[in-house]
Amino acid sequence: MGFLTDPFFYEVLVSGLLAGVMYALVALGFVLIFKASGIFNFAQGVLALFAALTLVGFQKGQVPFAHLINAIFGTEVQFWSDAGIPDFLAILLTLVVMIALAWVIVRVVLRPLVNQEGIILFMATIGLAFVLEGLGDIMWGANVKKLDVGLPSGPSDAIIDATGMFVDKLEISAAVVAIILVVALTLFSQYTKMGRALRAVADDHQAALSVGISLETIWWIVWSVAGIVALVAGVMWGAKSGVQFSLSLIALKALPVLMLGGFTSIPGAIIGGLMIGAGEKLFDFYIGVPFLGGATENWFAYMLALGFLLFRPQGLFGEKIIERV
C-alpha cells in the first residue's frame, strides 16, 4: 500500500472529490425531477445554462432579445444600463425567472401529456432542451461570458500552508453549497407532506388525483426546485469555466453519476458524484498516464457506469423496481 504515503495520492483524491461535487450538483436536478415525476429530464443541463445566462444578463444589464430587437427595428440596443443589477438582486430575479419558466413548462409541455408513458415525457424534455437552448441564444447572445457572483476563487493559501495541497477556493464553496442543498432537499422530500405527494405523483397520476393531489401544483414546485438547483449548478460551472453553450453538455457527465448513485436518491447523487470524480482522477493518475497514454478522464466515468448497469442497474441507492408478473 505504498500509495497511501504518497502525498500526490491525497492531492489527486481531494481534487477528484471536489470535481465530483460539481458533477453532483447537476445530477441533483435530474434526481429531483425523476423522483417526483418519473421523468428523466434531458433538459436539466440546458436549464443550468439558461439560468447562468440569465444571471449574467441581469448582472451586466443586458437587454433581453437585443439581437432580435435590433434586427427588427434597426436599433442598436445592447445594454439598458452599464452598471447592471447588483449581484444579490440579480440572483433573486433569476430565481423568479426560473420559477416562471417552470410554470410555463408545466402548462405548455407537461399538462397535455398527463398520464402518458415515461418515454413520451422524456422525448418532450429533449424537445424542451432544444427550445431552451435556442431561447437562451436569442435572449442573451451566444458569446462566452464571464460569471462572477463574488464567490472566493483561486488557490487557498491556508490549505497550501497546512498540507501543501493545491485546492481551489471555488471548489470548496461548491462543496459547501452542495452540502446545504442536499440537507435541505432531503428534509423536504423525506419529512414534508409535499415529499409524499411528490412520490405519489411519480407513481400514478390518476391515483394521485383521486386522493386530492393537484398534479400541476406538484409539477410546478418540482420544476421550480429543479430550476433553482440548475441555477446553483450554472453559477458554479459558470464561475469555473465561463458561461458558454457547451455548459449544456455537463448534463452528459451527470449520467454516469446517476447510474452509480441511483436515479431516485438525493444522497446517491452526491456519493455517485464523489465516486466518479475521485475515481476518474485517481485512475488517470495511477493507470491512465503511466500505462494508457493519459486522457482517460473522458471515458472512465462511462465505463464505470456501464459496469454498474451490468451488475446493479438500480445504482447504489436507487429503489429496486418491483415488477409482478
Added chain:
Amino acid sequence: MTIQPVAEAAETDTEYAHQEVDHGLNARKVGDVVMEMKNITLRFGGVTAIKDVSFDIREGEIRAIIGPNGAGKSSMLNVINGFYHPQEGEVWFHGEKRGAMKPHEIARQGIARTFQNIALFRGMTTLDNIMTGRLTKMHTNIFLQALWKGPAEREEIEHRAKVEHIIDFLEIQAIRKTPVGRLPYGMQKRVELGRALAAEPKLLLLDEPMAGMNVEEKQDMCRFILDVNDEFGTTIALIEHDMGVVMDIADRVVVLDYGKKIGDGTPEEVRANQDVIDAYLGVAHD
C-alpha cells in the same frame, strides 16, 4: 323473531327500527339525498357512453351500480369523481350544483375512490400509501414539517394514529411496511380501500372492489364494506359484477345497459324487473 338488518326496513318501519336497537343492532340511518345525477349524458366523440341517466345517492346508504360490460358503469363513477365531465346534465352534491371541477378539488370535497385496475403507489409501503389519503388534511407549515418540529410533529403523529386505526380495521398490520407492488392482488385491493378511507370521505366510490377475488377474499371485502358503512356511516357507491354480492349488501341498485338506465330500486325490485332480466340473460329476437 329474526332480525335482518335491512336498511330499507329500518327506514320505512319505525317499529322494526326500534326492535333493531333493542337487539343491540346498529340502526343504520339512511338520510337525505347527498348526491344527485340529473340527466347525465357523456360522449366520447361519436360514442355515447352514458345517455340521459339520472339517479341519486342518499346519505348512509350502499348504492350499487350494475350492468353488463360496456354499460357505462365506470364512466359514471368517473363523472362523479371528476375524471370525466359530462356534455349534458348536472351533478348535485350536498344540495349544490357542481361546476366544472378538477378531480383533486373533488377529492378535497370528500369524495374518495378505488379503481377497477388497482391504482396504488406501487413503490411505496402500505403505510405510506394510506398516508397519502390524508394529504388533504395536513395543514402545518412545510418548513416546520421539514424540521419535524412542534405542531408538524404533533400533526404527523395524529394522522399516523388515524392511519393505524384503518390498518387495524382492515387487518393489514402485517404488511404495514411492505411495498404494495409486492403484495398479492386481494391485499392490494384492501390497501386501496384503506387509502380511500384515510381521507374520511363523505362519499366512497368503489369500482369493482371484488373483481378477480376468490370466495374467501370476497367475503372479507364484503365484511369490510358493510363495516365501513356501519361504523363510520360512510355513504358508498359501488360497481360490482357479482350479483349475489350486490343483492346481499346493497340498499338500492341502479342498472345500466348500453349507457341507459333500465332499472332502479331495491335489490328485490331490480331482480324482478323484466328489462334487467333481458339485459342479463339476453332476449330472443324474433
